[in-house]
Amino acid sequence: MACEFDRQVYELTKRNIAGLDKTIDLQQGDYQSFLAKCCLPPNHGLIFFIAPPWGTALNDVAGLDLRCTIPPISDVTGFIKTTYPTWRMLLAIQVYEKLAPASLHEVQALLDWWDLRMYDLNDVGTNHGILMGAIGWKP
Numbered sequence: 001m002a003c004e005f006d007r008q009v010y011e012l013t014k015r016n017i018a019g020l021d022k023t024i025d026l027q028q029g030d031y032q033s034f035l036a037k038c039c040l041p042p043n044h045g046l047i048f049f050i051a052p053p054w055g056t057a058l059n060d061v062a063g064l065d066l067r068c069t070i071p072p073i074s075d076v077t078g079f080i081k082t083t084y085p086t087w088r089m090l091l092a093i094q095v096y097e098k099l100a101p102a103s104l105h106e107v108q109a110l111l112d113w114w115d116l117r118m119y120d121l122n123d124v125g126t127n128h129g130i131l132m133g134a135i136g137w138k139p
Contacts, residue, residue, distance in 0.1 A: 031076060035083050046087050050076050051094035063098030066107050073103075077110045081135055088136040097127040107131065113138040 010028045017024045027034055040046070050073060057068035066073040073093055080089065093107065097118050108114050111133035118129035 031071075032079060035080065040084070040087070042086055044087070046080075046084060046089045048080060048089065048091045049094075050091060052076065054096075058096060062100050064096035064103075065100040066093075066095070066103035067100075068103075074106050074110060077107060077133075081110060086136070089134065091131075091133040091135070093131040093133065095129045095131050097125055097129060104131070108133070111135060 006028070010026070014026055017026055052069045052071055052073070054064060055068070055070050057065045057070075059065065077091065077093075080091070091111070095104075095116070104116075108131075113134040115132045116129065117132065118127050120127055122128075
């Protein structure tokens with residue numbers, strides 16, 4: 001089921017990108033395999049958008065537990081930090097208005113700078129947001 005969902009997301013994203021009339025190289029695969037084989041010049045900054053499936057990580061009472069996404073946000077962030085230890089990076093992590101505090105602190109501890117923003121588009125308590133973070137520099 002997960003593979004079928006991944007394929008559907010990839011195809012939908014590919015169609016959306018085609019409508020942008022921009023050159024964007026969309027790759028399908030898991031982040032660890034892809035990042036491990038990427039050879040990037042060390043003087044480039046990197047930007048990552050991190051939004052893995054929430055699955056059971058979102059709970060009505062406790063909120064979103066970033067340790068329970070699939071894969072966990074801290075695992076993704078830690079892998080990126082380890083894979084590119086000398087690069088400057090900007091990370092945009094999709095979050096939910098109600099967050100499990102311990103999971104948020106765990107991710108923030110991996111970042112050199114961070115800013116949490118929520119967007120008031122839905123009913124109070126059900127809004128989405130972005131945890132912007134930097135590694136290797138402070139804006």
